[in-house]
Each structure stands twice: as structure tokens, then as C-alpha cells.
Amino acid sequence: MHLIITGGTIDKKYNELTGLVDFAPTSHIEEMLTQARIDLTTLTITPLLLKDSLELTPKDRESIIQTIQSSQSDQILITHGTDTMVESAKYIASFGFNKAIVLLGAMIPYRIKNSDALFNLGFALGAMQNLDYGVYVAMNGQLFKDNQVSKDYNLGVFKSNAEYQ
Numbered sequence: 114m115h116l117i118i119t120g121g122t123i124d125k126k127y128n129e130l131t132g133l134v135d136f137a138p139t140s141h142i143e144e145m146l147t148q149a150r151i152d153l154t155t156l157t158i159t160p161l162l163l164k165d166s167l168e169l170t171p172k173d174r175e176s177i178i179q180t181i182q183s184s185q186s187d188q189i190l191i192t193h194g195t196d197t198m199v200e201s202a203k204y205i206a207s208f209g210f211n212k213a214i215v216l217l218g219a220m221i222p223y224r225i226k227n228s229d230a231l232f233n234l235g236f237a238l239g240a241m242q243n244l245d246y247g248v249y250v251a252m253n254g255q256l257f258k259d260n261q262v263s264k265d266y267n268l269g270v271f272k273s274n275a276e277y278q
Contacts, residue, residue, distance in 0.1 A: 114241060115157045115186035118142050119177060120164040121194030123219035123230045134222060136163040141223045142192060142234070149235055157186060166194025166201070166218075174204055181210060188241050189214040192234075195264055195271075198250055202259035206248040213244040217251045220269050229253070 118124070118140045125134045126141075140160050146153055159180055162173055181189055193201055195218045202216050217237040219230035237251035248259040252271040261274050 114155065114188040114190065114238075115159065115184045116142065116190045116192070117177065117180050118158065118160045118192050119162045119166075119169075119173070119194075121166050121192055121198075121218045122222050123192050123194075123217070123233070124163060125165075125222040126224045127222070134225075139163075140192075141230075145223055145231055145234055149231060149238075151238065157184070164194070166197040169194075169197060169201070174201060177201070178205065178208060181205065181208075181212065181214065184212075187212045187246070188244075190237055190241060191216045193218050195220060195252070198252075199259070199262055199264060202248050202250050202262070206259040210248075211246050213241060213246050214248045215241055215244070215251050215256075216249070 124136060124140050126137050128135050140163060161176060161180055189212055193216045198216050198218055205214055215237045217233050219228055219233055221228040223230035233252060236254055240251055240256050250257045250262045250271060257273060262271055263274055265272050
């Protein structure tokens, strides 16, 4: 399994000097995996970016695609910000990879009380073990196909597009 780190809320922290939520110098993902007692030797981890998804550029998305293409694994997890996660999932799906690819993130940073980060990471890791090839979003204890999901900004959750019809 290959885990690609791109940033997003899951990897942010509260900066007590500025009062803002921003990125630490390094990702929290390995710490999260260790806390969940995941055997790190079974994963390839690529810390690609630490960016808010609203700041992702076309070049950043191309770097994600290149990392997926060069990966020896057919199981790819990507940490990603929730604001453009669906957009990125659809973009990745347009390449038709013969891999199972899951994007995951968090509504509340891992470092902040009541975060959903650890749960979402664990859920995505567990779900990955039973997926067919395709691109998915794993959020809120649910797994969605790339073209069947939307973020509900009013509720702060991801839902199936069928729920909006």
C-alpha cells in the first residue's frame, strides 16, 4: 500500500502565536499510523505536499498523478483537504488507473480535540483492503465513488450525490 501525503486539514495544527490553523514543518500522518498500531513497514509513505487544498495548483495535481503513475502499488491512499477533495478525485479518475485509490481527510485537524482525522485514516486503511480498482473518497465512515460524492458545507460531512436528488 502506498500513502501519499498532500496536506489538508488532517495535517494542520493550531498556531498559538498567530491564532491560525496552519501546517507544522512535517506531517502528523506517521504519528497517527503509529498511534493506530499500523505496521509502517507495510506502507510506502510519500510526503508530497503540505498544502491547504484550496491552494493546490495544476502543477501540484500533476505531481500527485506522477506519484500515482510511478508507484509500484495498486493500492493508493492520498491525504487531501476536504474543500477540493471531490475535484481531485474526479481528476485522478480521469486517468483510468488500474489501481484502487482512496482520498481521505478530516474536518478537524488531528491535533485538535474531537478530530475525525484518526478515524478517517483508519477507515480508509480498512476499506482499501476490499476495493476494486477505481477512485474513492473515504469520509465520515462512508466510502464514495469519485463521481457520486459531494461535500455538504452546511453540515460539514460528505454525502452521496443521490441524497441531493
